[in-house]
Amino acid sequence: MDQNILDVVTSLTFADIKGWLQTQGFLMEGAFGQYAALFRSFENEDRASDVALVVPVNRDVADYGRRMSELMSELAKLQDREIQSVLADLSLSPYDVVRVRTPHADSAGAVSLDAGIGICENAKAVLSSAANFAASPEKRKSWTGRKYGDATEYLSRVKFGQTQKGSFVLNLLSPWAFTPNANSLLPDDAPYGRAVMTSLADAMLATKDALSGVSAVERLVQSYAKGVSANFCQALSAIAEQGDGVDLSIQWAARRPLQTRPFLKVSMADAATLTDAARELRAAEPESDVCLEGIFTGIETDVDSFDGKATLLTRYGTSTRKILMEFSNEQRNKIYDAAKKKLWVRVTGELKAESRRYILLNPRDFEIVQTDELL
Numbered sequence: 001m002d003q004n005i006l007d008v009v010t011s012l013t014f015a016d017i018k019g020w021l022q023t024q025g026f027l028m029e030g031a032f033g034q035y036a037a038l039f040r041s042f043e044n045e046d047r048a049s050d051v052a053l054v055v056p057v058n059r060d061v062a063d064y065g066r067r068m069s070e071l072m073s074e075l076a077k078l079q080d081r082e083i084q085s086v087l088a089d090l091s092l093s094p095y096d097v098v099r100v101r102t103p104h105a106d107s108a109g110a111v112s113l114d115a116g117i118g119i120c121e122n123a124k125a126v127l128s129s130a131a132n133f134a135a136s137p138e139k140r141k142s143w144t145g146r147k148y149g150d151a152t153e154y155l156s157r158v159k160f161g162q163t164q165k166g167s168f169v170l171n172l173l174s175p176w177a178f179t180p181n182a183n184s185l186l187p188d189d190a191p192y193g194r195a196v197m198t199s200l201a202d203a204m205l206a207t208k209d210a211l212s213g214v215s216a217v218e219r220l221v222q223s224y225a226k227g228v229s230a231n232f233c234q235a236l237s238a239i240a241e242q243g244d245g246v247d248l249s250i251q252w253a254a255r256r257p258l259q260t261r262p263f264l265k266v267s268m269a270d271a272a273t274l275t276d277a278a279r280e281l282r283a284a285e286p287e288s289d290v291c292l293e294g295i296f297t298g299i300e301t302d303v304d305s306f307d308g309k310a311t312l313l314t315r316y317g318t319s320t321r322k323i324l325m326e327f328s329n330e331q332r333n334k335i336y337d338a339a340k341k342k343l344w345v346r347v348t349g350e351l352k353a354e355s356r357r358y359i360l361l362n363p364r365d366f367e368i369v370q371t372d373e374l375l
Contacts, residue, residue, distance in 0.1 A: 009068040016093040019255030095173040102243025105168040125235035130200035142230035142285035201262040203227030220277035230281035237274035286350035296339035325360040
């Protein structure tokens with residue numbers, strides 16, 4: 001028996017095989033003995049059967065490999081194609097497949113090394129944005145820092161599938177049933193792997209709608225609650241520029257197919273729009289866990305009248321800036337004292353650009369530090 005057939009079929013569960021056969025027009029009639037199930041395909045309305053298949057259920061039986069090899073041969077004959085083609089389809093049964101297609105390739109479907117690496121990296125960024133959106137309780141315009149919840153482990157389970165002839169095509173295999181946390185609050189029919197894909201599908205649809213109308217940048221920014229993030233827009237823009245456009249599609253796992261067929265086409269002309277949207281989305285989202293050092297200025301009231309609002313003179317990037325923040329009642333005496341004594345302080349929070357000023361939200365981890373640094 002061909003070892004490749006054995007490797008593929010033994011990596012799949014009976015539920016995977018059953019789901020794939022259903023997409024090929026076969027229905028399970030019931031058990032066939034102790035270790036197999038009977039499937040039939042029906043072409044006529046009177047349910048006159050044309051083909052019956054006996055599918056082994058238990059992978060531990062001695063002749064499982066031989067039986068599956070015979071089944072693959074029979075399916076290949078029925079569908080008039082090579083066994084390897086049948087196996088390639090069957091092996092995708094446990095996965096939702098994200099296809100990233102760029103038309104800018106030579107006659108062999110190849111692109112330059114730099115372009116290929118860039119497309120791969122940005123395809124991962126698209127998936128990472130969807131994974132963060134599915135894991136985070138709050139819907140953000142831009143994702144920075146660490147990944148949320150199960151996103152890191154999920155991304156480690158995503159695989160590269162076989163490429164296709166023609167254009168340069170990446171197949172990203174997303175395990176639809178992936179749920180690492182046994183105590184997950186997601187319902188049984190919505191494991192995290194599938195939630196990532198539906199989040200990506202929603203972002204694709206929102207992007208398609210935005211790009212097809214007027215005020216595309218504004219509509220993209222407004223779609224952040226549907227998964228359209230700065231990371232998503234910037235990654236799509238980069239792929240479109242590297243590949244002379246990009247087609248993004250999702251093929252649902254045969255074991256749990258959905259009726260929708262998500263598809264997004266992005267042209268080279270759309271790349272600039274996506275870049276502008278990414279810039280606005282990034283500017284609108286506070287930067288997480290920003291640590292600032294400096295001195296407080298501008299507190300002119302007495303301690304009893306001090307309302308906790310302070311301005312920190314600090315170096316941010318390459319410039320000296322005044323950054324506004326507001327402290328809780330418990331911290332106000334410390335802040336007032338540090339301001340009056342011109343003490344060097346350190347504080348952490350979420351930094352947000354608003355009009356022409358910066359605001360540090362949720363200031364925390366306040367401390368006085370010793371330093372010789374000057375602003």
